[in-house]
Amino acid sequence: MTSGILRSRRPIRAAEVGLGISITVAIIAIASAIPHLPWQLLKPLTSFVARYPLLNALANAAMVANFVALQCLGFIWLERKFAGWMQARVGPMHVGWKGLLQTVADAVKLLLKEDIVPTDADKPLFALAPYLVFVPSLLTFMVLPFTSAWVGYDLPLGALFVLSISTTSILGVFAAGWGSNNKYSLLGGVRAIAQLLSYDVPLILVMLSVVMLSGTMSLTGIVTQQEKLWNIAAHPLLMIPAFLIFLICTLAEVNRAPFDLPEAESELVSGFHTEYSGMRFAFFFLAEFANNFFSAGLAVTLFFGGWLGAGLPAAVWFTLKTLCVIFLMMWIRWTLPRLRIDQMMSFCWKVLVPASMALICAAAIAGVSH
Amino acid sequence: MVNTATTEQRHTVEVNLGPQHPSTHGVLRLLVELDGEIIVSCRPVIGYLHRGLEKMFEKRSYKQTIPFTDRMDYCASLNGNLAICQAIERLGGLQAPERAQYIRVLLCELNRIASHLVFLATYATDIGATTVFLYAFREREKCLDLMECMTGARLTYNYVRPGGIPQDLPDGFENGLNCFLDDLLKALEENDRLLTGNRIFRGRLEGVGVVSPEMAAAYGASGPVARGSGLNYDVRKTAPYEVYDRLEFDVPVYHTGDCMARYLVRIEEMRQSARIIRQCLKDMPAGEIMCKMPKIFKPPIGQAFSRTESPRGELSFYMVSDGTPNPARVHGRTPSFVHLGMLPAMLPGVKIADVIAILGSLDTVLGEVDR
Numbered sequence: 141m142t143s144g145i146l147r148s149r150r151p152i153r154a155a156e157v158g159l160g161i162s163i164t165v166a167i168i169a170i171a172s173a174i175p176h177l178p179w180q181l182l183k184p185l186t187s188f189v190a191r192y193p194l195l196n197a198l199a200n201a202a203m204v205a206n207f208v209a210l211q212c213l214g215f216i217w218l219e220r221k222f223a224g225w226m227q228a229r230v231g232p233m234h235v236g237w238k239g240l241l242q243t244v245a246d247a248v249k250l251l252l253k254e255d256i257v258p259t260d261a262d263k264p265l266f267a268l269a270p271y272l273v274f275v276p277s278l279l280t281f282m283v284l285p286f287t288s289a290w291v292g293y294d295l296p297l298g299a300l301f302v303l304s305i306s307t308t309s310i311l312g313v314f315a316a317g318w319g320s321n322n323k324y325s326l327l328g329g330v331r332a333i334a335q336l337l338s339y340d341v342p343l344i345l346v347m348l349s350v351v352m353l354s355g356t357m358s359l360t361g362i363v364t365q366q367e368k369l370w371n372i373a374a375h376p377l378l379m380i381p382a383f384l385i386f387l388i389c390t391l392a393e394v395n396r397a398p399f400d401l402p403e404a405e406s407e408l409v410s411g412f413h414t415e416y417s418g419m420r421f422a423f424f425f426l427a428e429f430a431n432n433f434f435s436a437g438l439a440v441t442l443f444f445g446g447w448l449g450a451g452l453p454a455a456v457w458f459t460l461k462t463l464c465v466i467f468l469m470m471w472i473r474w475t476l477p478r479l480r481i482d483q484m485m486s487f488c489w490k491v492l493v494p495a496s497m498a499l500i501c502a503a504a505i506a507g508v509s510h
Numbered sequence: 511m512v513n514t515a516t517t518e519q520r521h522t523v524e525v526n527l528g529p530q531h532p533s534t535h536g537v538l539r540l541l542v543e544l545d546g547e548i549i550v551s552c553r554p555v556i557g558y559l560h561r562g563l564e565k566m567f568e569k570r571s572y573k574q575t576i577p578f579t580d581r582m583d584y585c586a587s588l589n590g591n592l593a594i595c596q597a598i599e600r601l602g603g604l605q606a607p608e609r610a611q612y613i614r615v616l617l618c619e620l621n622r623i624a625s626h627l628v629f630l631a632t633y634a635t636d637i638g639a640t641t642v643f644l645y646a647f648r649e650r651e652k653c654l655d656l657m658e659c660m661t662g663a664r665l666t667y668n669y670v671r672p673g674g675i676p677q678d679l680p681d682g683f684e685n686g687l688n689c690f691l692d693d694l695l696k697a698l699e700e701n702d703r704l705l706t707g708n709r710i711f712r713g714r715l716e717g718v719g720v721v722s723p724e725m726a727a728a729y730g731a732s733g734p735v736a737r738g739s740g741l742n743y744d745v746r747k748t749a750p751y752e753v754y755d756r757l758e759f760d761v762p763v764y765h766t767g768d769c770m771a772r773y774l775v776r777i778e779e780m781r782q783s784a785r786i787i788r789q790c791l792k793d794m795p796a797g798e799i800m801c802k803m804p805k806i807f808k809p810p811i812g813q814a815f816s817r818t819e820s821p822r823g824e825l826s827f828y829m830v831s832d833g834t835p836n837p838a839r840v841h842g843r844t845p846s847f848v849h850l851g852m853l854p855a856m857l858p859g860v861k862i863a864d865v866i867a868i869l870g871s872l873d874t875v876l877g878e879v880d881r
Contacts, residue, residue, distance in 0.1 A: 223641075226641055227640075227641050227643075227644040227645070228644055228645065228648055229644060323523060323525045324525070327525075327544075327547075327862070331547075397638055397640075398638065398710055400638065474640065474641045475639070475641060475704070476638075476639065476708065476710055477634070477637040477638040477639035477705070477708060477710045477711045477714060478637060478638025478639075478710070478714075478863075479710055479713070479714070480713075480714055480861060480863045480864070481547055481861060481863065482861065483710075483713055483714075
């Protein structure tokens, strides 16, 4: 008799809880240590850089790009672990401690892969598409306020900037779908455009309602305005539905289940990036995870008071809150089936858009009565 | 929808779904004509897995035909073993001892559960719920462990023999089986909460791929496809074989005829199979498991036909003997092949995502289609 038959389902081990706690502690420790590092030693360098605006901009851009790449490594590992735990398995275990370096190994593998361009593909478009998708998601990080000081560039019109920049990634998606010379890619691209454009409408409306209540479009302004009470607690009747709509829309914007139609594996093989391999594929992947992190961060900024919080350093609060939202998104992704295209569209236009319109009206009334 | 205009005039796109598509479950190629996201026509192209099994049957002795049936419906190979062994037994006028019959039924029902779990897993993945895949396969793993300690194999069992079965149940099997059935029922309940009641899942399946009872009968559908369309047809009830007439079980029938109905039939069948297995364990008499068989088996000249209910539908074998040690002709009537034939009639007008839902709900196994 094999022992496997009699084994009942595996309970959550103490080790796993320990792992979770230790990760949290590690994140807190690292983030708390950062302000206390001997930054003044870098003073000559920073003052030199600050003297030349172009150099300064380049340095800032490099930092944002590095951050995005690094957080993606962690995020992908986290997603795999979460998926594993939800699916009664352990996730990556072999490369590095608890599979921590698995993503690094995968990235190296992708770098070493042959760069394949399909015959009769539209070569310039095909080559350009991954960057058209990646650059907007990188740019959005520029205005995301990690703390009041950690902002790439504190635009007075941050919310507008985010909306307009993130929409341009549709171009890249369609370039990929069109340029691949593959019918599945084309279908995926067409779906992506329909989906991203439609879900942008309620997203914009919901963000507008937050902006109307805050009276500012600057993301740091929106956070500082929540000093007394987070938006979600200050106007619960308004902001809880707003957050839900926002969450649904961002799920659709970042192509995650139940809205992963543009890359629906069981229907379209891999959607618009079917033909991509190697580093170009990695850029799509990177953009997706960067978008994901950004959306979660934006949700925290708009509804959960951004970096505000007592006791811990501001950046830690921001990271923790963002991780919670990310966890919520992962939970949804690994639980729900996929919608059909017509169901998805009708849900957007018949439910989300009217609801967010009503929210705008309510926000206007609430704003007037203030 | 019938239109003689060419593809260009209709502004449609032809897409090959398969043979290397993640959702065709094997090497099936669907030549689909698309108008946007809507299917205009569909032509299934089969034969990628053709191995000439029916010819190979003729070149082997009767007992040697059994392993080939493993390779037909590989998700439920014991049911295939049983079907061909019944045909051989009828040719030679053999009768398996009662204990062997109980064990056969028990194993076939266990295999039905394993097969339906594969269906559940792959179908949920087709619809986009990836996690269900692992939950279903976890249960299937326990099922395969049991099968392994019974037969020595995990997929291609080659276990049933003409005239009985080669070995009795191993020690501790009953205990393990009971544990598995408890786990399975729990897991099915869990699945109902996770998947069956899910609004997105229901929205994807309800009213999609409707097969009317008339259409099901006209195409010769059987198994869960027929029962999902309201036809109360189960070979285990209409023409009982082995000891099915002594066992108590219900045949789930749903009348909506859509993908959801076919899904629900299979989920309910797993519960009924669990019921059957428990009865088999309880009622099984002691005694022989193999009847007397000659060293070289030469059935008299004649023909025989067996009918069994495989997880996919009515699986039959027709066998002709010319008095030599090899069969003169063998033909298998496989349910997947029949169900696949319904696709061109079911698909026009649906969305491309529904193709996957409909194809998955027919639960075809390509090894059985191509033979």
